[in-house]
Amino acid sequence: MHSLGCRLRRMNELSRAQIRDLMAQVLKNQDKELPADDAAQLREIGFRSLDFSELALRVEDETGEELNFDAPGLRRIATVGDVLDFLVELQHQ
């Protein structure tokens, strides 16, 4: 038995690295590159709200599950790391 306090990843949940791959794909389709550094500013790499929405849809399509976009409160998403954290977290909502 797993202890109840241990959080297990759900079966078709994507890892941070897998979401990073999808993010790279979104940018590659626009001939842009995703920097390795999570601290890279979205504004500088040209990753905008349309790209963010596309990435969320790609996560949904990969997992076959709808994300609950309304669940988390608004927050500042400025870096690559913010995007990845947000989407990892959104899968738990």
Add this chain to the structure above:
Amino acid sequence: MTVATSRHPTPASPEPAGVDNRLVIGGAAVTWRSLPTPNLPDPAAVLARSAVHALTAARQHAVHGTELLLSTAGRVDAVLRTELLEAGFTVGVLEDDGVHPSAPARPRAAEPGRLWLLTSGSTGRPKRVGHTLDTLTTVRADQPERTWLCPYAPGTYAWWQVVTLSLTQPGQHLVVVEPDELDDWPTVAATHRVDAASGTPTFWRRTLYRDAAALARVPLRQITLGGEPVDQAILDQLREVFPTARISWIYASSEVGASIVVHDGRAGFPVDWLDRETPGRPTLSVRDDELVVTSPYHGAGLAGPIRTGDRVQVLDGRVLITGRRDSDEINVGGSKVSAGVVRGVLAGHPAVAWARVTGRRAPVLGRMVVAEVVLAAVGPSGADTGVPDEAALVRWCADRLPEHAVPRRIRVLTDIPVKETLKSDV
């Protein structure tokens, strides 16, 4: 209980002018005159078992003026059947041995000459719209002799358009295809020398997608499109296969009748047709991006300007009908996108045989534009177009549309979906 079919009734009024036109049904050639004449209850809601039964009911109405609602069993569910019985109709399936009727719940006197149509129900429950043979007949000028394909489901507005043409004009013959023959219609049409055909854009796209070479063997001189938004790509593809045919698109519905007919091979109609009043002709207007029609061919009980529920957009001097208002507009983060315009761009890609564009729930923006496509590896002209991937289709759209209108997710389907109405709810 059945009502016997009489082959030689005494006509109450003269036969219609087209009574000796040829009808090809299931490969066999007959004429309107040689069809059996069923004794229909009056008023009757007739569910035709097959094309021949539908045509016999139409001819019976033309001669006797029986109050008639004509449809197929598939379009009339139990709820609608009860509604029709409540409304005084005898409802019955018409077969070779006559009508098998259910008696009306509230019998009433018939309204001579009345024809009822069921709207296609794309906006909810099917609705009854009253017409007469006269209000359904929109082609009145003498036409060159033609053999028309009739691919439509019996009793729909489009079916009546082709049927009234053949009933009322000598020299307008019909080749009827049943639903199970539909995929192979070009073979049937080539055999019977069909030179005029009317269908939805989905119908034409499916035909080009399945076998453009078979289509090219049909000696078409008149091609008509209607029932769905008509984009430039499908007009161009048909022009490529039939360089000398007249290609027309028609805007018509049960409510407003045939209101727009365009023969210049271009999508949309000229903007200077708006608000032009000509006696006996429909007047077209736009209110809040919605097409409004005032027509002498309205259904019964409808008068004055009718809001059509269809969304329009003016582009380069043409008024484009982009789709239903409740589904065409997609709000992407406050920017309005017309699904029809995006669909037109996707359909313009040489390798896209069909496209559907919708809005999908997305974070930050609320909705995002997404699409489904069917790809054709070979274009209508036979040239290999290559098979594009999702990224290539996204780039194609990005080169032609504002950023928020570009579909970011494009799913590839293997066949063009189609319903009994020959539409695919694009």
